[in-house]
Amino acid sequence: MHHQDISVDLALDIYTRVLRIRRFEEEVGRLFRQGQLPGFVHLYIGEEAVAAGVCAALTDEDTIISTHRGHGHVIAKGGDIKRMMAELFGKATGYCKGKGGSMHIADFDIGMLGAIGIVGGGLPIAVGAGLSAWYSDRERVSVCFFGDGAANEGSFHESLNLASTLALPVIFVCENNQYGEFTPATNAMNITDIADRAAGYGIRGVVADGADAFEMYRVAKAAVERARRGGGPTLIEAKTHRRGSHAEGEEAFLAGQTYRDEAETAAAQAKDPLRLLHSYVSENGILPAEQLEALDSEITQSVAEAAEAARNSPDPEIESLFDDLWL
Amino acid sequence: MPRKTYVAAIQEALAEEMRRDQRVFLIGEDVRIGVFPSTRGLHAEFGDKRVIDTPISELAVAGAGIGAAVTGLRPIVDLMFGTFLYLAFDQIANQAGAMRYMYGGQTNVPLVFMVQNGAGSSAGHHHSQAVHQFFMNMPQIKVILPSTPYDGKGLLKSAIRDDNPVLFLHSLSLGGKRGEVPAEEYAIPIGFADVKREGRDVTICAAGPTVYTALDAAKKLAAQGVDAEVIDLRSLSPWDKQTILKSVAKTGRFVAVDESFPSCSAASEWAATVAEEAFHQLRAPVQRVTNKNVPMPFSPVLEKAVLPSEADVIAAVHNTLA
């Protein structure tokens, strides 16, 4: 199928974002298994099309806010994988000088207002970013990524209602991967579509296929245009699937227990966002096969270099402990 | 006596109390699978009604625990990490922490909040804070921070049997620690410290993981000819003033070791009390060893530098000897 509204450049742009996230996350998984990374990491593999599609609809001025599963959001917004990787290693050269780590990467220069380890912690802040856009010029939009689990926090209710009553340019992107840790969303809420909740706040709610980056781009673009015109917030629910663990090394938590239905998992994995995009760009002659391969090697190489550089970077100086406390 | 891990001891306390009293049940996120191993396996024995998985809704879950408690049940509310208590702060501070008093003694809140407390696994600020000091500031909440399997089991059993709200703080970093746990039934009353090492020269007071920091420091100090007494407070609220004052009467020196911010920490309270009530027995100013006053950094190197260390404790002891 050819998408008339997706230009060659845009298709390639979105494909590149998805591929970069995938290769980055695969490397992070490897590094974690080898015991090279402190703390714990939550990978975005399988969900890449959501961040890539949404962020492709944003300008550098627009802001996003992220979650514990945040690496993909940073990359999709244009973050530097070298500084990300160094942060995952806890090194002085990382985005937050080693003080943040996997769950707290931010890049304020590109409008990435930070990953947040507290489930639901980002929603109110995204409302504030929307408030400041409205207060100043109304051109900027604020995007908040959060999970299906986060939709059950009180902050979800308060934030959507506040954004709605003030008609703020906020786009709430719920990444419904059907699980919060080991609990299926179906055990945590008695509705199928989280987007239905939008009606309760008098805002638009849209369900989108989170494996389809172009569809994500389209629904995001519509929501962004609406928000820029002063049409207020939208709740986008992306149906998605996390291919791997909740957190790397989850086997240790599970101790032999299982929580996902194998048939369901296999069905979801058959629809891999990267493979879908790869077929599209190959079949529509967007990039010849050898150039696609060259792109992949280039990205894979850059990720490996980022890891190597991070490994060889210095730990933060103990003296830096009190830096960045006060202005 | 059988030797068990800290988590196994906590798990045993939960299981035994749930067997003993039908009103006791466990509620929280993923308590069936057990994000922390202490709740693992309980669902198999007690079933859906007694081991309840919830949506990620800390405020509602904490409040539901309170509602169930004032209507005859004895909930154990597992909110996973200490920092997640912040999301439930209203229900804990305004409601559980005042209800009986505010309503003139008409009700009581027999409820246990259970979370992991403190840092040490390089998980970043949102998953690595010690929170006990906030709750020590609430007159109607009991706070427990055990350091050994024996204390963990015995104190959790008392917490579950207590007719008041109790915050039970366990430590991931101690999860694998082994210690003797009697096979027979026992409970440790809340509010009593345990002298983990006797000594003549200086009193070091600690709780939770810092007890081991203090004990390690005491070992090094012994090699230097300084005989330190290490008191494990175990209960932070109410806390065992008598045991500390008795020790200070003997040693004349006091060092408080606490994993929390320096101001308004548990250490502040202990040190102030010693200064107030044992002033004339003190041979040197009291000392506090706490976290450095910064949010918890991710880098293992920085995290270590924030936490109270053996070297910090030794330096503080030397200050009292100078």
Ligand SMILES: Cc1ncc(C[n+]2csc(CCOP(=O)(O)OP(=O)(O)O)c2C)c(N)n1
């Ligand atoms: C306030 C809070 N409660 C609980 C947790 C523990 N926790 C971390 S991730 C997670 C699941 C989140 O599920 P969801 O929002 O669906 O995001 P997903 O992990 O599926 O991307 C939980 C419960 C947390 N980090 N913060």
Ligand SMILES: [Mg+2]
């Ligand atoms: Mg989820």
